[in-house]
Amino acid sequence: MSILEVNNVSIRYITGDFKDIGLKEYILRKIKKQFNIIEFWADKDITFSLEKGDMLGIIGTNGAGKSTLLKVVSGIMEPTRGRVKREGTIAALLELGSGFDGALTVRENTYLRGAMLGYTRKFMDETYDSIIDFAELREFEHRPFKQLSSGMKSRLAFSIASLVRPDILILDEVLSVGDGAFKKKSEAKMKEIINNGATTILVSHSISQVREMCSKILWLHKGRQIEFGDDVQGICDRYQEFLDGKRTLE
Numbered sequence: 062m063s064i065l066e067v068n069n070v071s072i073r074y075i076t077g078d079f080k081d082i083g084l085k086e087y088i089l090r091k092i093k094k095q096f097n098i099i100e101f102w103a104d105k106d107i108t109f110s111l112e113k114g115d116m117l118g119i120i121g122t123n124g125a126g127k128s129t130l131l132k133v134v135s136g137i138m139e140p141t142r143g144r145v146k147r148e149g150t151i152a153a154l155l156e157l158g159s160g161f162d163g164a165l166t167v168r169e170n171t172y173l174r175g176a177m178l179g180y181t182r183k184f185m186d187e188t189y190d191s192i193i194d195f196a197e198l199r200e201f202e203h204r205p206f207k208q209l210s211s212g213m214k215s216r217l218a219f220s221i222a223s224l225v226r227p228d229i230l231i232l233d234e235v236l237s238v239g240d241g242a243f244k245k246k247s248e249a250k251m252k253e254i255i256n257n258g259a260t261t262i263l264v265s266h267s268i269s270q271v272r273e274m275c276s277k278i279l280w281l282h283k284g285r286q287i288e289f290g291d292d293v294q295g296i297c298d299r300y301q302e303f304l305d306g307k308r309t310l311e
Contacts, residue, residue: 063110063146064260065134065229070108070143072129074101102284103129107143109279109289113228116251116261118275118293120268120300125281127264128233131155134262135231149228152178154218163207167198167217170206174221188224195250196220197243216243223250230254233264248274268297282310 076099104126111117119127132138134145135153161170171192175185193199196216201209209217222230232251251274255261265271271278271293278296280287287310288296302308 062112062148064113064115064148065111066146067107067109067130067134068144068146069106070104070130070133070140070145071102071106072104072126072133072138073141074103075099076101104133104281104284107279107281107286109277109286111260111262111277113260114255114258115277116255116263116275117277117279118271119262119264119279119281120266120271120297121281121287122304124283126284127281128155130281131231131233131262131264147229150179151229151231152222152225152227153231153233154222155231155233161206161214161218163205165206166203167193167206167209168202171202171217171221174218175225178221178225178227180225184225192217192220192224195224195246212243219247219250223247223254226254226257226259228259230259230261232262234266268301272297 107126107130109117119130121127129138131153132155133140134147135151135155136145136147137153137155162173165173168189171189172182172185175188176182193202196213196219198209198213198217201213206214219232222232248270251261251263263271263275275293277289277291278293279289280296280300288299290296299308303310
């Protein structure tokens with residue numbers, strides 16, 4: 062039984078000049094049919110499914126629609142067309158700085174992010190020490206969050222998401238942030254989570270990381286699904302050929 066099913070999902074953005082012309086002018090132009098609307102499909106007809114314990118790597122150049130798709134999968138956005146079926150709890154790290162308050166301390170932000178993920182105070186009390194120690198922020202726990210470096214912030218965000226043991230964990234370029242030692246530790250944590258049965262989605266520009274860690278792969282290009290499947294090595298090879306200019310896409 063699939064823990065995540067994405068069926069013909071399309072996400073459309075609509076832009077126009079209504080921000081500059083005001084409500085009255087917008088209504089007048091709409092009546093006269095002089096209002097310009099620009100449609101942009103960030104993703105179109107994306108379909109894939111994941112089983113418990115799968116780790117999906119999503120690859121593609123900038124503008125492929127990777128991050129937008131993750132927002133739909135995590136429930137932050139609703140698709141314009143298609144549907145997403147999820148089973149279990151989801152923890153998503155899409156933007157490392159989101160969900161934190163710079164004026165609050167590291168400790169306070171840890172509880173804040175936990176609350177946003179739907180975890181109880183009791184659960185956070187029980188896991189707080191593990192979260193802080195994994196993030197290597199014990200000596201900074203009472204400092205304002207805004208004083209942390211970007212690497213420290215990413216470590217805390219990753220630690221909160223990974224140690225709460227979600228059924229589905231979504232990571233957008235998280236493992237590419239931080240020093241080499243933390244990268245190795247976070248990758249080891251990912252393998253532990255997978256071995257415990259969690260389903261993980263990873264967006265990464267590191268092909269070697271996808272080759273090593275992922276059991277399935279989804280290649281997106283300009284919002285289109287190029288390939289999906291469990292032939293991780295083969296799809297990575299073809300993607301690398303595309304990046305090297307040795308392969309073209311129709």
